[in-house]
Amino acid sequence: MASGRRTIKDVARLAGVSLGSASRALSGANNVSEDTIARVQRAAASLRYRPNHAARSLRSRSTKTIGCMFSDLSNPLYARLFGTLEDRLAREGYVTLISNTSNQLDREIRTLKLFTERGLDALIIAPAHERNRELNEFIEHLPMPYLILDREMLVKADTILFDHAAGIAQVVDHLAELGHTRIGLVTANLKSRPGRRRIAAFKAAVRAHGLKLSDENLVLPESSMSSAYDDVIKMLSRKDRPTSIIVQGTGVLSSTMNAIARLGLRIPDDISLVSIGRADFILNHVPAISTLRVDYEKLSEEITARLFERLGNGNGRKPPLRRLFPYVFEVRGSSTAPPRE
Amino acid sequence: MASGRRTIKDVARLAGVSLGSASRALSGANNVSEDTIARVQRAAASLRYRPNHAARSLRSRSTKTIGCMFSDLSNPLYARLFGTLEDRLAREGYVTLISNTSNQLDREIRTLKLFTERGLDALIIAPAHERNRELNEFIEHLPMPYLILDREMLVKADTILFDHAAGIAQVVDHLAELGHTRIGLVTANLKSRPGRRRIAAFKAAVRAHGLKLSDENLVLPESSMSSAYDDVIKMLSRKDRPTSIIVQGTGVLSSTMNAIARLGLRIPDDISLVSIGRADFILNHVPAISTLRVDYEKLSEEITARLFERLGNGNGRKPPLRRLFPYVFEVRGSSTAPPRE
DNA sequence: ATGAAAGCGCTAACAC
DNA sequence: GTGTTAGCGCTTTCAT
Numbered sequence: 001m002a003s004g005r006r007t008i009k010d011v012a013r014l015a016g017v018s019l020g021s022a023s024r025a026l027s028g029a030n031n032v033s034e035d036t037i038a039r040v041q042r043a044a045a046s047l048r049y050r051p052n053h054a055a056r057s058l059r060s061r062s063t064k065t066i067g068c069m070f071s072d073l074s075n076p077l078y079a080r081l082f083g084t085l086e087d088r089l090a091r092e093g094y095v096t097l098i099s100n101t102s103n104q105l106d107r108e109i110r111t112l113k114l115f116t117e118r119g120l121d122a123l124i125i126a127p128a129h130e131r132n133r134e135l136n137e138f139i140e141h142l143p144m145p146y147l148i149l150d151r152e153m154l155v156k157a158d159t160i161l162f163d164h165a166a167g168i169a170q171v172v173d174h175l176a177e178l179g180h181t182r183i184g185l186v187t188a189n190l191k192s193r194p195g196r197r198r199i200a201a202f203k204a205a206v207r208a209h210g211l212k213l214s215d216e217n218l219v220l221p222e223s224s225m226s227s228a229y230d231d232v233i234k235m236l237s238r239k240d241r242p243t244s245i246i247v248q249g250t251g252v253l254s255s256t257m258n259a260i261a262r263l264g265l266r267i268p269d270d271i272s273l274v275s276i277g278r279a280d281f282i283l284n285h286v287p288a289i290s291t292l293r294v295d296y297e298k299l300s301e302e303i304t305a306r307l308f309e310r311l312g313n314g315n316g317r318k319p320p321l322r323r324l325f326p327y328v329f330e331v332r333g334s335s336t337a338p339p340r341e
Numbered sequence: 342m343a344s345g346r347r348t349i350k351d352v353a354r355l356a357g358v359s360l361g362s363a364s365r366a367l368s369g370a371n372n373v374s375e376d377t378i379a380r381v382q383r384a385a386a387s388l389r390y391r392p393n394h395a396a397r398s399l400r401s402r403s404t405k406t407i408g409c410m411f412s413d414l415s416n417p418l419y420a421r422l423f424g425t426l427e428d429r430l431a432r433e434g435y436v437t438l439i440s441n442t443s444n445q446l447d448r449e450i451r452t453l454k455l456f457t458e459r460g461l462d463a464l465i466i467a468p469a470h471e472r473n474r475e476l477n478e479f480i481e482h483l484p485m486p487y488l489i490l491d492r493e494m495l496v497k498a499d500t501i502l503f504d505h506a507a508g509i510a511q512v513v514d515h516l517a518e519l520g521h522t523r524i525g526l527v528t529a530n531l532k533s534r535p536g537r538r539r540i541a542a543f544k545a546a547v548r549a550h551g552l553k554l555s556d557e558n559l560v561l562p563e564s565s566m567s568s569a570y571d572d573v574i575k576m577l578s579r580k581d582r583p584t585s586i587i588v589q590g591t592g593v594l595s596s597t598m599n600a601i602a603r604l605g606l607r608i609p610d611d612i613s614l615v616s617i618g619r620a621d622f623i624l625n626h627v628p629a630i631s632t633l634r635v636d637y638e639k640l641s642e643e644i645t646a647r648l649f650e651r652l653g654n655g656n657g658r659k660p661p662l663r664r665l666f667p668y669v670f671e672v673r674g675s676s677t678a679p680p681r682e
Numbered sequence: 683a684t685g686a687a688a689g690c691g692c693t694a695a696c697a698c
Numbered sequence: 699g700t701g702t703t704a705g706c707g708c709t710t711t712c713a714t
Contacts, residue, residue: 052399099427258626
């Protein structure tokens with residue numbers, strides 16, 4: 001079967017043209033005759049010819065491949081972003097290579113080495129270890145353009161940061177306006193930026209409204225896949241329990257909903273709920289869940305725009321870009337309501 | 342930066358050896374002196390040398406890459422399988438390239454073309470269109486070994502099929518033994534094998550127990566992401582509603598749980614529930630949900646074993662393999678109980 | 683154990 | 699518009 005693989009040489013011979021003409025005909029260059037194109041294409045089709053990507057990228061110095069490094073693809077939030085991004089890049093003729101690192105440092109470094117060896121054209125990365133020296137140094141020496149997603153690395157580079165502060169503030173504003181004075185937060189206590197920022201932003205927003213900030217209204221499981229069940233049960237069983245909660249839309253959310261159901265509480269009658277991130281598994285929830293989410297279409301657009309800017313010739317050492325990307329607060333109306341009292 | 346990329350030539354020059362020796366030293370051949378190896382490695386490190394994968398695979402005719410084609414990676418079941426598979430293959434030095442096709446025929450064909458162009462070493466595929474002629478023909482002419490996952494294609498090839506019949510039968514047996522006489526099924530009405538087989542197996546198993554098979558106990562939403570909420574509400578509001586249900590562990594499951602909670606039913610007191618597939622979002626559910634699942638570790642093992650068998654020299658036209666892969670019924674005890682009456 | 687040289691399949695530069 | 703040729707970076711002969 002390896003020997004059965006046809007090369008462009010075979011195509012050229014069958015079409016009765018030179019190797020160069022065959023290449024031009026196949027790649028849609030402008031200086032080829034209609035006739036040549038037709039004959040070459042017919043020859044290629046009849047031979048089931050498929051260009052050899054290794055040879056092509058060795059010569060052209062482009063792999064037409066973009067690498068993505070996330071912590072975990074089964075995180076429903078990332079899975080959705082990746083899907084959108086893949087579609088967007090495919091339209092541009094790029095393949096997306098993704099890698100899960102499970103937040104492990106050695107896997108992050110190994111992944112970047114791999115991406116380098118494979119000569120990927122550009123990268124989109126969200127490393128877990130923002131202050132690790134070795135990782136930062138490696139990233140700094142990356143030979144291709146790259147974009148950092150919602151991480152504050154030591155190295156100065158193109159970065160898109162989610163505006164957690166403004167996003168969370170919007171939600172807290174909304175709940176406070178409805179009359180809620182006791183607001184809870186349920187989110188993984190991550191060391192990386194999203195975790196840090198979310199918690200800090202929540203505290204700041206609650207204080208800004210002159211509400212008292214009780215640690216008892218904070219449920220911070222270790223990871224996004226941890227169960228928040230027991231702690232949420234405890235939090236919502238208190239006499240002065242929060243009347244509204246903001247919940248990270250991962251495994252944390254499903255265990256929270258589980259706890260709410262178990263306590264016989266109704267959304268929004270007994271408790272208002274807002275999800276951070278629009279997880280697939282609550283997409284059809286009844287009632288619809290208000291969500292603080294990122295517009296993945298727009299984000300993909302933004303990411304590709306930045307990447308292609310660097311990929312083009314306009315890469316002449318423009319200063320690193322730092323962009324704050326907004327959240328969208330999608331009030332579905334039915335998951336939040338004024339507190340009863 | 343492109344010009345900054347070091348080649349093996351640079352390494353050889355700095356180490357003071359020939360290009361060939363440098364290659365041998367780096368690839369750990371046996372006919373190199375310790376001294377050479379040391380000097381070459383030092384040179385490589387100081388130059389931050391990274392081998393060029395395109396050149397390597399052009400020459401060696403191996404990309405060390407395995408392609409996976411699934412319908413949808415945000416399907417929690419597939420996401421988990423992919424993660425396991427990726428880890429397993431990485432340990433063998435292979436990179437995994439995945440592609441979502443969203444069950445679209447043109448994307449499936451485009452993906453296979455892409456995989457061919459990139460010269461992937463082997464493929465794992467689960468096409469949606471099992472009887473499409475063009476697709477089958479394309480697959481038949483694939484130049485690399487491939488393995489078909491739970492699909493009955495026209496083309497005869499290595500195939501691993503999930504044993505839906507035995508799996509579903511096990512669950513129905515369990516429920517029948519507990520005394521359930523009215524058992525429901527909630528699963529996407531897919532055209533592809535998993536959908537077809539699940540529904541057929543359910544009907545057969547119910548009949549085998551002499552139970553009456555009521556269409557009213559079948560909820561078959563269009564896709565795995567569809568909401569089953571309204572239909573489950575309807576099904577469980579009937580006087581003679583099922584006392585136990587088997588539910589596909591995707592978006593279908595979350596909307597079903599949503600409906601159960603809304604009706605104020607308790608698991609397992611009011612209704613027994615078994616999930617098909619162990620979705621992340623119910624991993625920590627209270628009570629634990631009994632699950633009919635595939636052992637992804639074992640499956641990954643099986644898949645890699647098959648693939649490497651074909652990849653090795655033992656590929657001499659052994660007849661296509663057809664393997665029935667078992668489900669594991671994990672009774673968590675607490676989500677199923679005898680019906681009350 | 684080492685160096686020299688061929689060549690993987692392709693694109694791009696150069697002649698005409 | 700077309701043919702010829704060089705060479706991308708590497709592995710793998712073949713001499714020595």
